[in-house]
Amino acid sequence: MTDFEQAAIKASKAEFPNVKNKACFFHLSQNKCLPWALDFIPSENIPAAFDELKATFPPEAEEVVQWFEDNYVHGRIRRRNQRNGNIIRTDPLFPPKLWSVSELMDHGIPRTQNIVEAWHRRWSTLVGKPHVGVYTMIEELQKEQQRVDLEIECINRGEPKPKQKKQIIDREKRIMTVYKDISNRSVLEFLRGLAHNISM
Known part of the structure; x- marks a missing residue:
């Protein structure tokens, strides 16, 4: 697990090519202005979820939304095909596979470092x-x-681990309840449900 630093990401890929690198949820949440809940969606579904979420933002947020789209979701636009209108993009600097915590949630692995x-x-x-x-x-x-x-x-000796604060335990239970209910909610309901439980 790394911060959102290109040098650390490249070094870990070079030294440990067979290991999946994940970025720290805490650092992503500090690094973006959109709802953190996108992180909980499986990486392959994030682009479509982002596009749906993007449609709900006011025009004043366009610059921030575009920045996030370029760096975290779709990548920068390289060119548009004049014939069919297709858009050719670069890879995002931090692709969803790096920052989605869905896989971590499925395996009970901490989302932060x-x-x-x-x-x-x-x-x-x-x-x-x-x-x-x-x-x-x-x-x-x-x-x-x-x-x-x-x-x-x-x-x-079997001594229990130090207890987490009740407030944190309760929040994590609520997050897990919403997370497990992903198939019964629309994308926006899912994101809204998680966003209510994720504190800045």
Whole structure:
């Protein structure tokens, strides 16, 4: 799972060609102005869903909608065929297959990499400054290893994981209820149902 950074995406493809890369839902939601709920639609259905959603936006949103379409859904228009009117497009910079969380939802995989970012924050706090010496780094890595060992022991003893806030648990249940009901809703009803449950 990566942020929406081309260098990270290309590097992961080069180093791990047989692994599916997914982009972090949290970073996409920070990166776009359209309803986040598009992310929950299977990637192959996103272009049609986007086109349906696009028709509901006011003219004032055209510039943002076009930007999103060019970069995340259809790609930029290269040319139009004069004879039949067909549009030739480039691939989008961030194709739906990269940012759709539908597959993650189906397999119960987290939609974000917030746990990794929390560790980075904790590490920054432990070390306390951007540039540290080798000995300080080793000391802090040893402390972190002790903490991880303790966490593993707690899991081995069968201790429950720290509880999530009730508000988050309830929201995730509502999201899953709407997600599982995709076949019984129109595209816009599905997107609206999810958008009500996704907080900025």
